[in-house]
Amino acid sequence: MFNHRFKSVFPALLATYSFLNIQILEGDRLYQAELESSRLFYIILILCYAVWFANWAIEKYLASRFDKYHPLLVQFFSSLIAVSAISLLSVFSTGLLFGEPFSYSWPNLLLTTGFAFRINLFLNCVNAIYFFSRKLKEKAVEAEKLHTLNMAAKLESLNSQINPHFFFNNLSALSALIHEDVNAADAYLQKLSVIYRYILSNKDKELVSLKEELEFLKNYLDLLIIRFEDSLTFKMDVDESCKSAFLPPAVLQLLVENVVKHNYFTISEPLEVEIKSDCNKIKITNKIQAKEVVEDSTGIGLRNISDRYKFLGSSIHITAKADYFEVELPLIKTYEDSNNRRRTISSQEN
Numbered sequence: 001m002f003n004h005r006f007k008s009v010f011p012a013l014l015a016t017y018s019f020l021n022i023q024i025l026e027g028d029r030l031y032q033a034e035l036e037s038s039r040l041f042y043i044i045l046i047l048c049y050a051v052w053f054a055n056w057a058i059e060k061y062l063a064s065r066f067d068k069y070h071p072l073l074v075q076f077f078s079s080l081i082a083v084s085a086i087s088l089l090s091v092f093s094t095g096l097l098f099g100e101p102f103s104y105s106w107p108n109l110l111l112t113t114g115f116a117f118r119i120n121l122f123l124n125c126v127n128a129i130y131f132f133s134r135k136l137k138e139k140a141v142e143a144e145k146l147h148t149l150n151m152a153a154k155l156e157s158l159n160s161q162i163n164p165h166f167f168f169n170n171l172s173a174l175s176a177l178i179h180e181d182v183n184a185a186d187a188y189l190q191k192l193s194v195i196y197r198y199i200l201s202n203k204d205k206e207l208v209s210l211k212e213e214l215e216f217l218k219n220y221l222d223l224l225i226i227r228f229e230d231s232l233t234f235k236m237d238v239d240e241s242c243k244s245a246f247l248p249p250a251v252l253q254l255l256v257e258n259v260v261k262h263n264y265f266t267i268s269e270p271l272e273v274e275i276k277s278d279c280n281k282i283k284i285t286n287k288i289q290a291k292e293v294v295e296d297s298t299g300i301g302l303r304n305i306s307d308r309y310k311f312l313g314s315s316i317h318i319t320a321k322a323d324y325f326e327v328e329l330p331l332i333k334t335y336e337d338s339n340n341r342r343r344t345i346s347s348q349e350n
Contacts, residue, residue, distance in 0.1 A: 014119065015041070015048040047090060047112070051119050054082040055127070072131060076124050083120045087113035173227055188226045195219050195253075202249040206312070207332060210282070211243035217252045217275075224260065231265045235274045242279040245331035248308045255284045255327050258301040263289045277331065285326040302327070 019041045058078045059071075066074045091109045170192055177185040198216045202208055214236075221234050234256075256273060263286065265271035274285045302318070309316050309330065317328040 011048040011052040012045065015045040018048065018119070019044050043090070047086070047116055048119055050086045050090070051083055051116055052123065054086060055079050055120070055123060058082065072128055075127065079120050079124060083116045084113065087116045090116070170223070177227065184226050188223060191219055191223050191226070195223065199250060205249055207246040208249045209243065210238070210245045210247060210277070210331060213247060213249065213252055214238060214243065216250070217256065220253045220256065228265065229267065231267050231270050232260070233270055233272045235272060238275065238277040238282070239279065242277045242331065245279060245333055247282070247329060247331055248305070248312070251305045251308070251329060252284065254301045254305055259284070259286045262291060264291045265289060279331065281328050281330050283326055283328045285324060287324050288322070
């Protein structure tokens with residue numbers, strides 16, 4: 001505290017307060033004489049500056065040398081010695097400069113020392129409050145850094161789940177296509193390389209724009225059309241003005257993949273998937289045509305999306321009815337929205 005940028009101002013304010021306090025309470029009568037106000041003020045002002053800068057010197061040059069002891073204890077006990085010396089010097093110097101009633105005497109020394117000690121005690125109490133307040137802030141910042149690192153590690157872990165999951169699923173599909181249609185397999189491989197490049201370039205990102213995500217999704221839908229032809233149809237209704245919003249990367253692809261995994265569809269019984277947005281959220285809806293035998297589930301899809309939205313301080317909404325299934329994802333307007341939500345979640349957890 002004593003090294004504060006306003007260190008030249010605080011002693012003057014303290015001296016002014018002390019002087020007014022003495023004047024109002026007629027404390028100058030303790031000297032058993034009427035004192036000139038100007039002289040009294042200058043004595044108080046010099047004492048306040050002397051006590052302040054003695055503490056400043058202790059804080060800057062001495063406290064750090066006794067790191068085995070608490071800095072506040074070093075500060076306080078060292079200041080007692082310094083203030084005693086200042087009081088003694090003050091009484092001698094004012095006696096020489098002003099004479100009576102400031103001449104050196106035991107009552108004057110006690111009175112001056114008492115006043116200087118009171119100023120010193122006040123300053124050290126304020127310094128202790130400042131010290132512990134700063135430590136609390138430092139701990140809060142450190143805790144926030146650790147929490148951010150922890151959350152970033154969790155996000156990286158969640159994102160890393162997508163790559164092998166997506167890659168192996170599509171390698172299996174490619175393997176089947178090679179035996180059925182070489183030209184289709186080649187087209188599939190070309191699309192797959194574009195899609196995988198997108199996943200790799202965005203794997204460390206928290207958010208991507210809806211425009212980027214929809215372009216990626218269209219490439220993925222092309223893969224599905226190569227595999228399933230007219231048995232799958234997609235209806236997309238997203239206004240251009242909504243595409244500047246953000247969402248976690250690859251979440252739409254995971255949802256469409258989830259639809260394909262859990263439903264049957266043929267050319268005679270095609271499955272329609274609707275993707276619709278109102279700029280606040282985006283919905284993926286499909287009619288339920290449940291498979292009799294469902295593929296083994298890794299649980300990565302919906303759980304991964306839900307966890308990533310929780311990381312961003314938001315949540316997804318799932319509606320499962322008898323005839324349709326719908327997942328609603330919030331759209332995030334800006335990166336700042338994401339940071340604010342995450343800070344809110346962080347403060348609730350702490």
